[in-house]
Amino acid sequence: MADGIVMYIFLFISLYFEVFMLVSFLRRRPTTALTSSDQATAHDPKVAIVVPCFNESTTLAATIDSLLALDYPHDKLEIIVVDDGSKDDTLAVARTYETDSRVRVFHKENGGKHTAMNYALARTDADLIGCLDADSIVTSGALRTVTPIFENPKVAAVTPGIHIKRPENLLQHMQDAEYRLGLFVRFTLASLGSAYITPGPFSIFRTNIVRQTGGWRHGHSTEDLEMALRMQEAGYMIANAPNAIVYTGTPRTLRALFRQRVRWSYGFLRNGADYRHMFANKKYGNLGLIILPTALLSIGIAVYFFVHLVVSLLQTGMHQITRFEILGFEFHPSFNTFYINTSALWFIVIASVSIVVGLISVGTYIGTGKRRPPMGTVLFILFYSMIAPLWLGTAAVRAVFKTGVRWR
Amino acid sequence: MNPISGGRTARWTTYIIAFLITALIFATAFYASNYFNNQRIADIRATQDDISTDIISLETQFDLLQEHSCADVAENTILPSEMTSLGDQLSYMEAQGSSSQDEVTRLKRLYSILEIKDYLLMQQLAAKCNLKPVFILYFYSNKGDCTNCEKQGYALTSLSQTYPELRVYSFDYNLDVGALQTLVSIDAVGNKLPAVVINGKVYYGYQTVQDIEKILPQLSTLKIATSTAATSTKK
Known part of the structure; x- marks a missing residue:
């Protein structure tokens, strides 16, 4: 009985958050939309795009090529490649681009992504500084879309619209659907003034604010999350420009995906602990009141439902084994409507999944102008509901024991 | 879609609207579930009524046996599969743990009585009509x-x-x-x-x-x- 009540409370919270995000999207204030149509701004700010890299020789060239193809005045753009102690040909690949006046290449001892970013920060006088992970490619109009937003002095950072590079296998098609949901979430969080991640692929920052707030930190291997929380703490705004499109590489194997997501979740939990004063704190508005608490609670809820599902599947499996032992294999193709599951729980789950599909569709619209969710949507919902609690649980255990996580 | 950045001050109306919509979805889910449960209970009750009527009819036929042949009576006995199917449906409803458990228990009690009546009747038929159930x-x-x-x-x-x-x-x-x-x-x-x-x-x-x-x-x-x-x- 008590377990049933807890289950319905958790379901209510999950559903409420989905509905809240959808309502927030629909009720976003027109005045908060920043027009990017007037792109001929009085002056183009100087922008430095940092490409921190560690053993990225196979993907680096495409990343730099895309940056060189940016539609932006040459004298206002610098591309700073920081080789963070690579063991492969990364430095040699980067050096081939030094003939272009916009490209500067540095090599340093390996120290992690945040040290590479700070290394570049110390060597630029640009007004805006951004990062582009060396596995990502930016579209030519992306920077032109982003820079006018900084005319609002409160904006400290702008996040892009992240899509995945040509999904090839099933896992990447699922991630494609996930990233469409990410487009919706990032957009809506920005409208709520509650973005708490400034992702590695092409987030652009106001340089002086980055310096004032202390540059990049290790941030438990999620420096993009720590930086965003720090900016929110300082009262700055983080905008989102879904039309600033960037394509990023995604894990091809389950093992790599699992590792990446444990790092992300671990980073959220550890940084969340560092910034715990922001949770349930009215001073931080939507971010403190609903976004951060729900993000934290959702980890527990996902693990709770996963354990329930596993126990239920095990029990059903045991019953079926017993049944098989006595009755043998039976196949009864008869269909009786009497036995269709019509529990309230089932209806709520259907409603919740339908809303998620709707949100993926909205994310697709935000990012591409089309409405049809990508082909991996159904698999994403089925597979992630089974596998995500595993990395969330793993991250939670590691966060409790402060084990630390590595990038690779 | 154009870029966006909003203030983070909470708009309470959004919180309230989201709450009302969520509550509405929950209420609809519970209402629908209850509706279908009631439908099932009505199905079971109808089947039980049919079986009950059949048993009473059979008992009456049995009382009038001197005017009927044993073959006529035996033809009208309740099929075991009818009873089993009803029992399966009741077990399913019981396992579902729905809100109408009291009603399910009432139906189950009636089902037990019908089983006993069928059992007794079949025994009597067996004795008088030389059946071997x-x-x-x-x-x-x-x-x-x-x-x-x-x-x-x-x-x-x-x-x-x-x-x-x-x-x-x-x-x-x-x-x-x-x-x-x-x-x-x-x-x-x-x-x-x-x-x-x-x-x-x-x-x-x-x-x-x-x-x-x-x-x-x-x-x-x-x-x-x-x-x-x-x-x-x-x-």
């Missing part, structure tokens, strides 16, 4: 104190599938029904479940299909289901 009374508990009840249920299902004319009457030992408790006393069934009563003798603990076939040789007089016979041949 084969009965098994099965007592179980679903309070979690009967580890082998699930297996016993499957074994009896297997027998029912092999011998469609076999009449298996399942009773929840803990059900508060006077007639059932009387039956328990008459057959002296102790609280050591599962228990099956075959030819007036109580067998406690799990009885396999083979065990039952051994202690109930009359089974061989019953017709064997064709599909199950094929399966049996494979064994």
Whole structure:
């Protein structure tokens, strides 16, 4: 009985958050939309795009090529490649681009992504500084879309619209659907003034604010999350420009995906602990009141439902084994409507999944102008509901024991 | 879509609208679930009414037996599959743990009474009309104190599938029904479940299909289901 009540409370919270995000999207204030149509701004700010890299020789060239193809005045753009102690040909690949006046290449001892970013920060006088992970490619109009937003002095950072590079296998098609949901979430969080991640692929920052707030930190291997929380703490705004499109590489194997997501979740939990004063704190508005608490609670809820599902599947499996032992294999193709599951729980789950599909569709619209969710949507919902609690649980255990996580 | 950046000050109306929509979805889910449950209960009740009517009719025919032939009466007996199907539906409703458990329990009590009436009637018919129905009374508990009840249920299902004319009457030992408790006393069934009563003798603990076939040789007089016979041949 008590377990049933807890289950319905958790379901209510999950559903409420989905509905809240959808309502927030629909009720976003027109005045908060920043027009990017007037792109001929009085002056183009100087922008430095940092490409921190560690053993990225196979993907680096495409990343730099895309940056060189940016539609932006040459004298206002610098591309700073920081080789963070690579063991492969990364430095040699980067050096081939030094003939272009916009490209500067540095090599340093390996120290992690945040040290590479700070290394570049110390060597630029640009007004805006951004990062582009060396596995990502930016579209030519992306920077032109982003820079006018900084005319609002409160904006400290702008996040892009992240899509995945040509999904090839099933896992990447699922991630494609996930990233469409990410487009919706990032957009809506920005409208709520509650973005708490400034992702590695092409987030652009106001340089002086980055310096004032202390540059990049290790941030438990999620420096993009720590930086965003720090900016929110300082009262700055983080905008989102879904039309600033960037394509990023995604894990091809389950093992790599699992590792990446444990790092992300671990980073959220550890940084969340560092910034715990922001949770349930009215001073931080939507971010403190609903976004951060729900993000934290959702980890527990996902693990709770996963354990329930596993126990239920095990029990059903045991019953079926017993049944098989006595009755043998039976196949009864008869269909009786009497036995269709019509529990309230089932209806709520259907409603919740339908809303998620709707949100993926909205994310697709935000990012591409089309409405049809990508082909991996159904698999994403089925597979992630089974596998995500595993990395969330793993991250939670590691966060409790402060084990630390590595990038690779 | 154009870039966006909003203030983070909470708009309480958004929180309230989201709450109302979520509450509405929940209310609709519970209403729909309740509606379908009531439909099921109505289905069960209708089936029970039919069976009840059939039994009363059969009893009446039986009373008028001198004016009817035994063949006429035997033709109108309740098929074992009808009873089993109703029992399955009640078990499903019980396992669902829906909000209408009291109603389900009421239906289950009536079902037990119908089973007992059918059992008694069949015994009387057997005596007067020289029929040879084969009965098994099965007592179980679903309070979690009967580890082998699930297996016993499957074994009896297997027998029912092999011998469609076999009449298996399942009773929840803990059900508060006077007639059932009387039956328990008459057959002296102790609280050591599962228990099956075959030819007036109580067998406690799990009885396999083979065990039952051994202690109930009359089974061989019953017709064997064709599909199950094929399966049996494979064994």
